[in-house]
Amino acid sequence: MQRNYSLIWLVIIGLHVANGENCPSDELECRIDKQCYPKENRCNGIEDCHDGEDEYECDACNGGAVPCRRSSYVKCLPSETRCDGIMACQGAPDEENCTVCNKNAFKCPKEERCIQEKRLCDGTADCNDFADELGCWECGADELICPFSLECIHANKILDGNNDCGECYDEGYSEECFNGMLIIFA
Ligand SMILES: [Ca+2]
Ligand SMILES: [Ca+2]
Numbered sequence: 311m312q313r314n315y316s317l318i319w320l321v322i323i324g325l326h327v328a329n330g331e332n333c334p335s336d337e338l339e340c341r342i343d344k345q346c347y348p349k350e351n352r353c354n355g356i357e358d359c360h361d362g363e364d365e366y367e368c369d370a371c372n373g374g375a376v377p378c379r380r381s382s383y384v385k386c387l388p389s390e391t392r393c394d395g396i397m398a399c400q401g402a403p404d405e406e407n408c409t410v411c412n413k414n415a416f417k418c419p420k421e422e423r424c425i426q427e428k429r430l431c432d433g434t435a436d437c438n439d440f441a442d443e444l445g446c447w448e449c450g451a452d453e454l455i456c457p458f459s460l461e462c463i464h465a466n467k468i469l470d471g472n473n474d475c476g477e478c479y480d481e482g483y484s485e486e487c488f489n490g491m492l493i494i495f496a
């Protein structure tokens with residue numbers, strides 16, 4: 311008798327699962343782990359299912375989540391990936407039109423663009439106007455350090471057509487600057 315009851319329960323549970331009735335009408339069910347989650351959490355960039363299934367195969371993303379286009383569908387990434395200086399995936403729009411940057415990122419003052427904090431004072435100009443390389447090391451706030459000579463030059467000498475650092479660094483290693491150097495050595 312005990313065995314028959316168990317069988318009946320199994321059949322009832324099985325029917326329930328097959329009908330997709332495990333979750334209330336305002337919730338959806340994760341396919342693998344069978345968790346229920348609010349319908350509005352589908353494609354909001356925050357994973358409710360253990361395998362993140364609720365963020366795959368989206369038509370669009372909600373609540374500021376970032377769309378990553380795969381070959382045939384969109385995956386949504388958390389809104390925190392916006393304006394953090396790292397492109398969420400190839401072609402993602404999360405680093406466009408950034409007027410405010412994520413707390414761990416630096417805004418290029420004259421551009422609507424953010425760069426990772428680790429790009430500050432790393433010897434490579436990430437902002438077009440070298441803003442991320444000003445005021446580094448022993449130099450003043452409006453000065454740039456030349457990476458080879460370790461001299462400080464004023465910001466108004468950046469991209470002014472003169473090779474002030476000596477290695478065309480302050481001219482963005484431009485072709486014109488290198489050509490100018492060749493003429494001097496010729
Ligand atoms: Ca990003
Ligand atoms: Ca830099």
Ligand SMILES: [Ca+2]
Nearest residue numbers: 467470472474
């Ligand atoms: Ca210069």
